[in-house]
Amino acid sequence: MKTALDLYSLEIIKTIILFLFFIILNFILKKIIKGIGKRSSINIARVNLITRYVTVTLLLIVLLIEAIILGVEPNQITLVFSSVFAVVGIGLFAIWSILSNITSGVIMFFSFPYKVGDKIMIHDKDFPLEAIIEDIGAFQLHLRLDDGNLVTYPNNLMLQKAVTLVKKDAIEEDYD
The missing domain is CATH 2.30.30.60 (SH3 type barrels.)
Structure with a gap:
């Protein structure tokens, strides 16, 4: 009888590699953002805020890739994302100015x-x-x-x- 480790060893290895890649890429991006902030004399609170934005975005991408590794079909992912975006889109339409200010804050960080x-x-x-x-x-x-x-x-x-x-x-x- 095969154990779960034997059955899913390839998925486990891919998951470990993906999360190691996430940790390394996140570390590199944090260093780059802090370097930009230091060269441009940007407030440390703004640097930390942009770093959090990048980490969350990167984590969402990693979770999407992890779902594909675990065998979720692309049409199922599309269905979930379209449903979530529809609900979020309706909710965010009411607070568009907040999104506008956040986007402006990210733009202002770099330029x-x-x-x-x-x-x-x-x-x-x-x-x-x-x-x-x-x-x-x-x-x-x-x-x-x-x-x-x-x-x-x-x-x-x-x-x-x-x-x-x-x-x-x-x-x-x-x-x-």
Whole structure:
């Protein structure tokens, strides 16, 4: 009589290789993201946030590959994903601005010329403001006005409005 180990030895080996690949690739991607953050003087909290996004995305891909290794048919995977995406899509349609801000936060991580500590001027016809960037989060920027008030400004608006750098004063952070 064959044991489960004998029956599924090939699947077990493939699974071990897949998860080792996941661990190694995740480690390499974390180092790359931290390197980009350090070279660009990006806030460590933003670096950690992008690292989490990449890890979750990579884990979802690994779980999809693992399902294929274990013998799940592609049409079954398609059925599950289409059902999940339909439900999630309907739910996320109601909160599209949150997704817009998260996406803007990821874009700003890689190509945002302003850093924490910089004084900027946002040219908004309804609400022009001049403030110092205190924090750049996943959803919004925290801006400190000259009078001491704290303003949160959505990331997606930051990419849509014209912004002028008034004074560069980026803060150095420890990445180790």
